[in-house]
Amino acid sequence: MQQRLPCCLSANAQGEQTGTSPSTSLPPCPANPCAGSCPSLPCLFPGLWHWERGWLGWISALPQAVECPVHFDPWREAWQRQPVLCPSWERALQHPLLPFQGGSVQVRMRLLLWAACSRLLPRGAGLCCPKPAVTAMVTASHHSLRPPALLATSSSAASAPAGFLQALVPRSRSPSCWSSQFNVPPSALLVARPVGVCSMMRLPLQESAEGLDVAFVGVPLDTGTSNRPGARFGPRQIRAESAMVRRYNGSTGAAPFDSLRVADIGDVNVNLYNLPDSCRLIRESYQEIVASGCVPLTLGGDHTITYPILQALAAKHGPLGLVHVDAHTDTGDAALGERIYHGSPFRRCVEEGLLDRGRVVQIGIRGSSYDPDPHKYSREQGFRVVPVEECWMKSLEPLMREVRAQMGDKPMYISFDIDGLDPAYAPGTGTPEIAGLTPAQALEIIRGCKGLNIVGCDLVEVAPMYDVSGNTALLGANLLFEMLCVLPGVKTL
Numbered sequence: 001m002q003q004r005l006p007c008c009l010s011a012n013a014q015g016e017q018t019g020t021s022p023s024t025s026l027p028p029c030p031a032n033p034c035a036g037s038c039p040s041l042p043c044l045f046p047g048l049w050h051w052e053r054g055w056l057g058w059i060s061a062l063p064q065a066v067e068c069p070v071h072f073d074p075w076r077e078a079w080q081r082q083p084v085l086c087p088s089w090e091r092a093l094q095h096p097l098l099p100f101q102g103g104s105v106q107v108r109m110r111l112l113l114w115a116a117c118s119r120l121l122p123r124g125a126g127l128c129c130p131k132p133a134v135t136a137m138v139t140a141s142h143h144s145l146r147p148p149a150l151l152a153t154s155s156s157a158a159s160a161p162a163g164f165l166q167a168l169v170p171r172s173r174s175p176s177c178w179s180s181q182f183n184v185p186p187s188a189l190l191v192a193r194p195v196g197v198c199s200m201m202r203l204p205l206q207e208s209a210e211g212l213d214v215a216f217v218g219v220p221l222d223t224g225t226s227n228r229p230g231a232r233f234g235p236r237q238i239r240a241e242s243a244m245v246r247r248y249n250g251s252t253g254a255a256p257f258d259s260l261r262v263a264d265i266g267d268v269n270v271n272l273y274n275l276p277d278s279c280r281l282i283r284e285s286y287q288e289i290v291a292s293g294c295v296p297l298t299l300g301g302d303h304t305i306t307y308p309i310l311q312a313l314a315a316k317h318g319p320l321g322l323v324h325v326d327a328h329t330d331t332g333d334a335a336l337g338e339r340i341y342h343g344s345p346f347r348r349c350v351e352e353g354l355l356d357r358g359r360v361v362q363i364g365i366r367g368s369s370y371d372p373d374p375h376k377y378s379r380e381q382g383f384r385v386v387p388v389e390e391c392w393m394k395s396l397e398p399l400m401r402e403v404r405a406q407m408g409d410k411p412m413y414i415s416f417d418i419d420g421l422d423p424a425y426a427p428g429t430g431t432p433e434i435a436g437l438t439p440a441q442a443l444e445i446i447r448g449c450k451g452l453n454i455v456g457c458d459l460v461e462v463a464p465m466y467d468v469s470g471n472t473a474l475l476g477a478n479l480l481f482e483m484l485c486v487l488p489g490v491k492t493l
Helices: 009-020 040-044 063-067 073-080 087-093 104-117 118-127 165-167 229-246 275-291 302-319 346-353 377-378 397-407 439-447 473-487
Strands: 048-052 053-058 213-220 262-268 297-302 320-327 355-365 384-387 413-418 453-460
Touching: 009 053, 009 413, 213 229, 213 275, 229 297, 229 453, 229 473, 262 320, 275 297, 275 302, 297 302, 297 473, 302 320, 302 346, 302 413, 320 397, 346 355, 355 397, 397 439, 413 439, 413 473, 439 473, 453 473
Parallel strands: 213 262, 213 297, 297 453, 320 355, 320 413, 355 384, 413 453
Antiparallel strands: 048 053
């Protein structure tokens, strides 16, 4: 017997919902109980229809459905008279959380929406969808097999079926309606900030850096810390606070999402029990990112992570220039016999020739030390060290003009340790030092890098548990946005 699609999936509906032409054929449903006319189906389920493994599955829980006046039972009873039931529908309609035998349709649809949002219905009913295109996603987590070093699921992402949130958010509110080429953070005027899987700036989650110009990457590692741990939770909190960051930079006019393809590609799957192995995993993950031609913007993690990141970047670009904002030079040699930790990344980079030593600037250095001349090593290598005393009570724009001249047009990297800022502004960090930089000076430093050949950036040492207000992570999220705004190729409106 020839099988037909439900009446709501006419040729035009197919083209509209799937993004294909009306003539595109879909796999037949083995048992289509909706033969002929079914006026209630388009009203009750105006959401997305997805095909996988030859079965017609459904995901539809749009808010307007809860107020639909059409009665449910006649349609369901007509369906049950069919000799064969689609397994997905059968399990869904018989789900114990949905007491369809009593109550109004409004109550039933609210139960359906609740069950779907709690992930019980899709799992119990076996409902799943093919991976949606990244530009058509709002925020969706998609778990799949990947190279073990890099996972496309953020450290804070809930386990929701791929495409499920697309069905919850009306098509007119999808970022794909605003831009056909670039991913755009959804406006809070259309999609509430708490809605969706947690990603950087609520951008789409993508499994790899392929096809992207810029990728946000989390490295939740703090095994190399020497004082207070907790930076492993930095990427999670930064992503959560980044919901406050909007599409345009109103101060500089930068429009990164009108210029570059940007997405969140999740976290590196680090080994919390073995720091050298974590460095290997980070290096291998960033080699894949760099090979795709993508610029990584990293959410740390303690400052150890910059060492393997620079290993991967220098392998492609050669020795790099560096703008390093920090309370500490991070050029220590060893601590308790360990040569890899968050106080030694730049010494290791010097030893391996990863840095162009004449193009390294360290800004905001301060605090007590174990040596009478704690900056001696940096100066011997040719680094420019700018103590915080040279930054107090002044604009840093003159300094950044000199930095731009020093960097030239060769590849360079920005590494921003949040403890470079005064703990009054950023208390959530593992090794705070008093009398630091201000957020305004941080913006001057990052914006002063505009026009440089930036090949990567990181924001490290955010430890959320030491800041109950969340301001440290909020500051970190905004600094990452500022870094995005100064990358090569970003338009200014």
